[in-house]
Structures are given as structure tokens and as C-alpha cells.
Amino acid sequence: MAHLTKWGIMVQQLKSTAFVRDLLKDPKTRDATDITHQVVAVSSSSSKDRADQFITELNIPSPCTAYGSYEDLVADANVDVIYIATPHSHHYQNAMLALEAGKHVLCEKAFTVNAAQAKILVETARKKGLFLMEAVWTRYFPLSIQVRDLIKQGAIGEVYRVIADTSFSMDAESAFGVENRMVNLDLAGGCLLDLGIYSLTWIFQTLYHTLPKDLRKPPTVTSQITPYHLTGADEATTMLLSFPTSTPSNGANVKYSQGVAMTSMRVANDPDEEGTAGPPIRIQGDKGEIQVFKVAFQPTSYKIIPKKGFGEVKEVKFEFPAQGRGMYWEADEVARCLRDGKLESETMPLEESIVIMEVMDEVRRQGGLIYPASIESTEYPLEL
Numbered sequence: 001m002a003h004l005t006k007w008g009i010m011v012q013q014l015k016s017t018a019f020v021r022d023l024l025k026d027p028k029t030r031d032a033t034d035i036t037h038q039v040v041a042v043s044s045s046s047s048k049d050r051a052d053q054f055i056t057e058l059n060i061p062s063p064c065t066a067y068g069s070y071e072d073l074v075a076d077a078n079v080d081v082i083y084i085a086t087p088h089s090h091h092y093q094n095a096m097l098a099l100e101a102g103k104h105v106l107c108e109k110a111f112t113v114n115a116a117q118a119k120i121l122v123e124t125a126r127k128k129g130l131f132l133m134e135a136v137w138t139r140y141f142p143l144s145i146q147v148r149d150l151i152k153q154g155a156i157g158e159v160y161r162v163i164a165d166t167s168f169s170m171d172a173e174s175a176f177g178v179e180n181r182m183v184n185l186d187l188a189g190g191c192l193l194d195l196g197i198y199s200l201t202w203i204f205q206t207l208y209h210t211l212p213k214d215l216r217k218p219p220t221v222t223s224q225i226t227p228y229h230l231t232g233a234d235e236a237t238t239m240l241l242s243f244p245t246s247t248p249s250n251g252a253n254v255k256y257s258q259g260v261a262m263t264s265m266r267v268a269n270d271p272d273e274e275g276t277a278g279p280p281i282r283i284q285g286d287k288g289e290i291q292v293f294k295v296a297f298q299p300t301s302y303k304i305i306p307k308k309g310f311g312e313v314k315e316v317k318f319e320f321p322a323q324g325r326g327m328y329w330e331a332d333e334v335a336r337c338l339r340d341g342k343l344e345s346e347t348m349p350l351e352e353s354i355v356i357m358e359v360m361d362e363v364r365r366q367g368g369l370i371y372p373a374s375i376e377s378t379e380y381p382l383e384l
Contacts, residue, residue, distance in 0.1 A: 002027070002034055003339040005331075008041040008079035008103070010070055010094055011054050015085035015108055019135075020058050022328040029322040035335035041065045043073035045086075070094060074101035081131065081334060084108060087181050088188035089375040089384060092117040095132075096380045099124045104131035106334050109201075110193040113371055115357035116378050122350045131337055133330075133345050134353040136201055138297050140329035143318045144205065147283070147290055147302055151210045152248045155304060157287030159210075159247045163260045164202040165280045166195045166296040169268035172228060172235060182265070183233045188371050190233035192225075192360055196263035198296040200356055202281050203241055203259030209352065210247045218355050219243045219259070225367025228265075234369055236264035241359065270295065279303070298326060 007023060009016055023037045039060050044050035048068030055064050067073045074082060074097055081104035084094045092112045098105045099121065111134040112118045125132035138144055151159055172183065181187040182194060208216050219241035228235040241259040262269075269280040281292035281299070288306040292299045301317040320326050333345050344350045364370070374384055 002036045003335060004036050004038060005335040005338055006038050006040045006078060006080045007331075008043070008073050008076060008082045009039060009054075010073065010082060010084045010086055011042055011044045011051060012085045012087065016054070016083070017058065018325045019083060019085065019327045019331070020060065022324045022326070023331055024058070024060065025322040025324050025328060027328070027332065030324075030328060030332075031321075032332050035332055035339065037331060037335065039064055040078050041067060041073055041076045043067035043070050045070055070097055074098045074103050080104060080338060081106060083135070085135075088113060088193050089186065089371070092121065092378070093380060093382060093384060095121050096124065099128060099130055099132070102128065102130065104334075104338060106133050106135050106330070108135045109197045110188075110360065111353045111357055113188050113193075113375050115354055115361050118354050118357045120378055120380075122354065125350075126343065129343065131334070131343050132350060133334060133337075134348055134350075135330055136197075136348050137327045137330045138198060138201055138299070139205060139347050140333055141299070141318070141326055142329075143292070143299050143302060143316075146316070147292065148205060148210055150290060150304070151206055151283065151285075154248055154287075156283065156285030156289055156306070158249060158254075159206060159283060159285040160254070160257050161259070161284045162203050162206050162257075163262075163282045163284075164199040164296055165262040165269040166198040167236075167262060167264040167267055167269045168195070169271060170265055172265050173230065176265075178230050183228050183231045183235075185231055185233055185371055186375070188375055189231065190228070190235070190237075190369065191263040191265055192234050192237045192363060192369070195265075196237050196239070196261060196360070196363075197356070199261035199263055200239070200359065202283075202292070202296055203261050204352060204356060206283050207241075207243050207245075207247055207257045207259055208355075209347075211245060211250065215245055215250055216352075217244050218358065221359055221362045221366070223363040223366050225363070225369055226264075227367075227369070232369070234367065236266060237363060237367070238262050239359070239363055
């Protein structure tokens with residue numbers, strides 16, 4: 001019999017909608033027969049009516065209870081795990097609320113505002129024996145898994161450099177103004193935590209996660225931030241990460257690798273949205289490279305380009321079953337971990353989430369990007 005996981009949803013429209021729609025798709029359409037999902041409760045921080053509206057709009061099957069507060073949601077004994085997709089600024093407080101209530105947690109990226117908050121979440125989850133995971137959906141795509149496996153198998157030799165870009169060109173002033181979460185410091189706005197995390201995801205899953213645990217070492221960081229003139233949030237950030245190891249074998253002759261992670265809201269990595277500009281991700285080894293296409297967070301194909309004399313170019317394309325977004329794969333991982341009694345995912349380990357938060361802390365320190373004290377705080381509970 002398939003293992004059933006019962007979800008409670010903290011509603012934030014865009015992410016919550018996509019995630020729940022994927023949850024409602026039949027797992028069999030993606031060849032998952034060992035697990036299944038049910039949305040049993042939804043809460044809006046603004047009103048019960050908003051939660052009811054969400055349930056109606058997404059046609060969530062009964063029984064599904066609507067709540068007008070997150071406190072009521074985490075108190076529901078029928079809920080196994082809470083999905084948190086609130087603004088970055090609120091992740092720490094919301095996740096602590098769920099953990100303190102004894103609920104397992106899947107919390108959207110960026111995990112928290114800073115590494116100090118992330119460490120406390122991890123300590124709390126472990127102390128209480130609860131599952132906790134950062135919802136970096138891209139890591140669970142079959143494409144991402146295949147790329148990591150190719151690297152570990154030495155398909156392009158020793159990997160020494162990865163370039164990753166997650167950028168979208170727009171008129172920020174008219175699109176975001178000063179209140180939108182993308183630029184609002186009170187909501188931990190800016191490119192880094194919202195988009196740059198995907199560039200960092202590709203750097204880490206190819207240059208860090210592909211190594212055995214005892215060889216994974218944090219990088220040194222050099223970075224440059226361009227502030228958005230209306231609020232001070234970052235509108236463009238470029239990061240150079242230098243790892244004291246290469247991958248997959250931590251090469252005997254040269255032990256280093258570099259990652260270049262970029263993000264911007266003024267220029268696009270795919271200007272015509274037709275792929276003409278080339279891959280947003282390039283993973284470069286001494287025997288060739290792997291190029292990943294479309295967008296960093298939702299790639300659709302990759303290409304292996306061997307060094308001359310080492311084979312033929314090969315392209316592999318992927319589809320999203322049942323016309324999903326691809327968020328169901330991370331939900332399936334949560335379900336399997338809960339079924340198996342695991343407190344974290346091996347694909348997105350809590351230690352790695354902390355290291356990535358430490359990298360972003362350092363990038364913000366170098367760029368002088370500071371958020372309001374209340375959302376940087378590790379105090380709990382704290383009303384925001």
C-alpha cells in the first residue's frame with residue numbers, strides 16, 4: 001500500500017498554488033506508486049475566507065480544513081507536514097512555529113534570512129526528532145539527478161568550473177516599485193535570496209554535493225552587489241566561489257574548482273526566451289562540459305559536449321509528467337523520508353543548506369546588504 005502524507009499549507013499565492021497543484025496530480029503519472037499525498041489543511045495569515053478561497057480555486061478535495069491563522073494550522077492533529085512558502089523574511093518564525101507544534105517542515109528557499117536562523121531551525125528539528133528540509137525543488141528533477149550522476153561517473157573528467165546564471169530583464173521600477181517582495185527589504189527582498197539561490201544550487205550540487213561527505217569543504221567567496229536605488233535591495237549580484245577541491249575525484253594534480261554564480265533583474269540570461277543566447281548553466285571538466293538549458297530553476301534538457309576525440313555530442317530532453325511544474329518530485333522525497341523515518345533528505349542535507357546560507361551571509365556582508373533587525377533576529381516568537 002502506498003504511504004500517505006497529509007499536508008498543511010501556509011498560503012502565499014504564487015508558490016503555494018504551484019506546489020499544491022503538483023501535489024494534487026496522481027503520483028502514478030510520474031511512475032511513483034509507493035507514496036501518495038493529501039492536502040488536509042490550508043491557512044492564510046489574513047483570514048479564513050482567504051484560505052477557503054484558495055481551497056475552492058485549486059479544487060482541493062474534501063476533507064480539507066481552512067484556517068485563518070498559522071497557529072490553528074499547526075495545531076491540527078491531522079497534519080503530518082507543513083509546507084511554508086511565505087516571504088523569506090517570515091520563514092524562520094513560521095518554521096519555528098511548526099516545529100514547536102511538533103510538525104515536520106518543508107520550507108521554501110531561501111531557507112531563512114541568515115545562517116544563524118538556519119542553524120537554530122536545524123537544532124530545533126533534531127532536538128524534537130522532526131523532519132526538516134529546504135524546498136529546493138530543482139535538486140529533485142530527474143535531469144538534475146542525471147547530471148550529478150554523470151559528474152560522479154567522470155563523464156566530463158575532473159570538473160573545475162561551473163558557470164550559472166539566473167537573470168531576468170525587466171523594468172524594475174514599474175514591475176516592482178518599492179513594496180513588491182522582490183525589492184522590499186522588510187520582506188528580505190532582492191535577487192540574491194530569490195533568484196541567486198538557484199545559481200548557487202547549481203554550483204553546490206555539481207562542485208560540492210558530488211563529493212563524498214568527508215571531502216565537502218565550503219568555498220571562499222568574492223562578490224559584487226548592485227543595489228536597487230529605490231530600496232537598497234540587490235538588483236544584481238555576482239559571486240565567485242573557490243572550492244579547495246575538484247570533483248569527482250579531488251584530482252591529485254590540481255585540487256581546486258571555481259563557481260561563478262550570477263543573478264540580475266536588469267539583464268536576462270535568455271533574452272528572446274528561445275534559448276538563442278545559449279545555456280544558463282555550463283559545467284566544465286577537463287574532458288568536456290555539460291550544458292543545461294532553459295532556466296536554472298526549471299531546466300528541460302542538457303547536452304554533453306566531449307573534448308575533441310572523446311566521443312560525440314549528446315542531448316537529453318525531459319518532460320514534466322501530467323503537465324506539472326516539477327514540484328511534486330520534492331514532495332515525493334518528503335513523503336519517502338517520512339515513511340522511512342528519516343529526519344532529513346540526503347539530496348538536500350541540512351548541513352548543505354547552512355553552508356549555502358553562510359555563503360549568502362558573506363555576499364551580503366561584502367555588499368553591505370543588511371535587512372531590518374526584526375527579520376535578521378533569531379528571537380522566537382517575534383511578531384513581524
